[in-house]
Amino acid sequence: MxxxxxxxxxxxxxxxxxxxxxxxxxxxxxxxxxxxxxxxxxxxxxxxxxxxxxxxxxxxxxxxxxxxxxxxxxxxxxxxxxxxxxxxxxxxxxxxxxxxxxxxxxxxxxxxxxxxxENAERWDSIRDLHVGETAVEQAMLEAAGAGELPVLGDLVDLGTGTGRVLELFSPRVGRGTGIDSSREMLNVARANLGARGIVNCQVRLGDLYDVPMESGCADVVTLHHVLHFLDDPAAAIREGARLLRPRGRLLVVDFAPHALDFLRTEHAHRRLGLADEEMESWCKSAGLATCEVRHLESTGANSHETLTVSLWTATR
Ligand SMILES: C[S@@+](CC[C@H](N)C(=O)[O-])C[C@H]1O[C@@H](n2cnc3c(N)ncnc32)[C@H](O)[C@@H]1O
Incomplete structure (x- = not known):
């Protein structure tokens, strides 16, 4: 009262x-x-x-x-x-x-x-600033189930940027589709996929809040270093969940909470990392079960060494 x-x-x-x-x-x-x-x-x-x-x-x-x-x-x-x-x-x-x-x-x-x-061309080198990408990529393959299944089926990568996630998963998926709202990023992604002879993956211009693909079309949906830029991460997760088939997996990779303000001022980050509890509640609201969280501490010897990369895997 x-x-x-x-x-x-x-x-x-x-x-x-x-x-x-x-x-x-x-x-x-x-x-x-x-x-x-x-x-x-x-x-x-x-x-x-x-x-x-x-x-x-x-x-x-x-x-x-x-x-x-x-x-x-x-x-x-x-x-x-x-x-x-x-x-x-x-x-x-x-x-x-x-x-x-x-x-x-x-x-x-x-x-x-x-x-x-402005950063489409040098995006891959900006990514390398943060944390050892090789370890993250290995962990992503494991989290998506690449160790257990011969082929992961259909992958949708939301906010695909230069298409690196498509490139990583291309040998393991039937078909990969990258969605991004930046034509410049997609130009670089198309050039990268072409140069590597990747034919089972394509990219499409689109808004990740309203993906131009039908519900239940994907076995794996990835969001790699995208949520910390967004106004409404919960809505992005809901859209990812919508795309998943039953038992499909959503894989989110992003920074754990940190205090590096320059990422906001110089690199347009909206959020200084994402907490496990937030992710848990967004996934739950989107009808997903969060099964696993993995934290990869950066071992770099530079000013970015305090950044930890988290991988959250949720199942529909
Ligand atoms: C930091 S980049 C990450 C790119 C890629 N996932 C990677 O890790 O290399 C974030 C990407 O999200 C895209 N993006 C941001 N908001 C978006 C939206 N509403 N719809 C689609 N793409 C969006 C940006 O254009 C950018 O390419």
Missing amino acids: DALLAGLRAVAESTRLRLLAILAGGELTVSEITRVMHQSQPRVSRHLKLLCDAGLLERSREGAWAFYRVARSSHGGGLAAALLELLPEDDAGLARDRERLALVRSERAERAAAYFR
Whole structure:
């Protein structure tokens, strides 16, 4: 009862109700929220704090950034969900917030896309900066079941970039399809596949949130160093799950949580790594069973040595 009253009191104010509505569309940083709300940062932060204290929002810190999202925990999350249901569809103020939010999101997506356009040619060398790729690739083959099965069937690689994952898996799959939204990346991928004489793999231009392929078409879906760039990793996992056949495997490879802020400022990373618990909950919500997690510590003797690569395998 006390918690419910505290939640109701916290949200009984127009700015805070707007905040809840804005964050219903996914997590945001304070500066993004500030731009959507057209209010000063201290003011927005104060409202955010009140909503967090009342359990309606959750905050997580990643390096210099803090992300806010609607709570999922039982009492606060339940109240937030119930209130969001009651918001009037036709409210002009909320509609303006939605428009500004769409703008903030599209600018962010354009920044990431520009980064990929500019780095398509040298992407493979950027990958090598992070961690020993050979060990990761060996672990990927094992996690996807290449040791147990003679042929893995159909593979879909989401955010395929230069097509390295297709190249790695090509001897082990019947057919491989790489999806990417960057034409520049796909040009490099096509050139790479062609140069290596790989004929069972192809790439297609597409959005990984809405893959132009039918449900249940894949035995293995891979997301290799893609989720940390995305606004909505949970939606990407749902789309990957949709593509899987029964007993198919989703293989996600990404960084474990870290504090290397320069990856955000210089390399367009949206998230400083991903935690096992987050991945577990996204997979569960997508109807997948997470079976295995493997962490590969970097042994490099440079400033990137604190990066750990995680491999999560989930089965449909
Ligand atoms: C860091 S690269 C990784 C490429 C590749 N998986 C690898 O490890 O070499 C991320 C890729 O995701 C692609 N990407 C980002 N957002 C996407 C989206 N919404 N739909 C499709 N591709 C996307 C980018 O264009 C980029 O090629």
